[in-house]
Amino acid sequence: MARKTPEVNSSSTADMAFLLLCFFMMTTTMDQDKGLARRLPPMPDPKTQQENQKINERNIIQVKINSQDKVLASSKASSKAIVNISDLGVIVKEFIKNPSNNPNLSEGRDTTIEVGNKRHDFRVSKGVISLQNDRGTSYEKYIEVQNELVRVFNELRDEEAMRAFGATYADLNEEQQKIIKDIIPQMISEAEPKDLSKK
Numbered sequence: 001m002a003r004k005t006p007e008v009n010s011s012s013t014a015d016m017a018f019l020l021l022c023f024f025m026m027t028t029t030m031d032q033d034k035g036l037a038r039r040l041p042p043m044p045d046p047k048t049q050q051e052n053q054k055i056n057e058r059n060i061i062q063v064k065i066n067s068q069d070k071v072l073a074s075s076k077a078s079s080k081a082i083v084n085i086s087d088l089g090v091i092v093k094e095f096i097k098n099p100s101n102n103p104n105l106s107e108g109r110d111t112t113i114e115v116g117n118k119r120h121d122f123r124v125s126k127g128v129i130s131l132q133n134d135r136g137t138s139y140e141k142y143i144e145v146q147n148e149l150v151r152v153f154n155e156l157r158d159e160e161a162m163r164a165f166g167a168t169y170a171d172l173n174e175e176q177q178k179i180i181k182d183i184i185p186q187m188i189s190e191a192e193p194k195d196l197s198k199k
Contacts, residue, residue, distance in 0.1 A: 059106045059126045061095045063088065065145055067136030075105070085148050092152045096127040096184075113164070113179060120164045122183045132191040153186045160184055 061075040070082050073091050083091060098105040106127030113120050129149060133142055157169040157180050165176055172180065 056107060056126070058104065060128050060130050061092060061106075062130045062132070063092075063145065063149070064131075065133040065137045065141055067134040069138050069141040071141075071145060085144055088145070089148050089152050092129060092149060093156065096125045096152070096156060098123075098125070098127075111183075113183075122160065122164075124183050125185070128187045128189055130189050130191060133193050135193050137193070149188055150186070153184060156184045157181070 058075075061073065064072045066072065071085065071088055073081060073083050073088055075095060095105050098108060101108075106125050108123040108125045111122050111124055113122060131145070131149070133145075154169065160183055161167060161169040161172055161176070161180050164180070165172055169177060169180055
């Protein structure tokens, strides 16, 4: 008479596999996509009529990144020049602020704002940064340039906040931050990437 081979009880194997799967899903970190934090302007009211706004050429500084990751900066005041990142910050800050009221740098309009019982004179810049990159530009260089441009605006806002309110921009309340944003608007216009190496 043949002996019957005992079977292994596998009824709990599926439960164990499920528990292990849950454990690994909860403890494993997934790669998170990172991007640039940008707040888009609100959608225009469909009832309002759109007007073509012409921007004075004097108020535009062009920043281009070519396929070799070289940064070129040019405005009405200066011809195209290859610059490093720290020089780019200095050039853009000078262009936006225009402390000497140079006719070749960005225009501004003078305004006075009352803060408490003090009146402060400000110069509201009309400067626009036109940023364009080549299709061959590395993502790292693109982010580096973006970060430098945002850093310059943050620095300018901190300076104006210290002058008006005696605190950095981040330490101001919402109403005070709005005043500083209106004085130093972050105007960065990004053009569609092109093959800049052919130009």
